[in-house]
Amino acid sequence: MxxxxxxxxxxxxxxxxxxxxxxxxxxxxxxxxxxxxxxxxxxxxxxxxxxxxxDKKGLLWAVIDQIDGEMLARLRVVQEGAATPWLALLAESTAYIEMALEPEIQRIMLLDGPAVLGDPANWPNQTACLQRIEKTVQGLIDDGTLKKVDAKAATWLLNGAVLNSALWIAAAQNPEEAFPRAVDAFQHLASGLLADT
Structure with missing residues (x-):
């Protein structure tokens, strides 16, 4: 050997x-x-x-990077299984919010990570994720699914709603009870972007 x-x-x-x-x-x-x-x-x-x-903080970055990669792979599978780009965006968002129910993700990604490393929207993988979502949103605007709004602004607002829903669930006394409420509110909020038919 x-x-x-x-x-x-x-x-x-x-x-x-x-x-x-x-x-x-x-x-x-x-x-x-x-x-x-x-x-x-x-x-x-x-x-x-x-x-x-x-240092320990550098090790936390490495752990976050690993978990984030696993989460992105899972979200890709959800997205690819949806019938339309709009349903894919909703399914991916819901799946991310649902991951906030998992103890490891709650503790590391949603509670300790932001407390130690700052706003998750500024983490390295977020840039690529936001660009991908913006491309999807722009496509939905271009094909008439969504209203004619600024794609970047809509992307940041949708991402903020998803992330803050997950943060709320992770910090909730009863995450299982908070989850369906967060998803329902998010879906209502997101559907406000749909073009009038």
């Missing part, structure tokens, strides 16, 4: 730290997750964490 390359060893170390951090951040929360505990869980040293991520 060939010896592992340096790049493979670095990738394995990063993966172990991300896995341990993801578990710790989801169960204990970012603030309570000890760097010593999570490096021990990974069988590594604090030096490995500093070398690969700079």
């Amino acid at each position: 060939a010896a592992k390359t340096r790049a493979q060893m670095v990738e394995e170390t990063r993966a172990k730290l991300i896995t341990a951090a993801r578990k710790a951040f989801a169960t204990k929360g970012y603030a309570a997750a000890s760097m010593d505990d999570l490096t021990a869980e990974a069988g590594l040293t604090r030096g490995a964490l500093y070398h690969n991520f700079g």
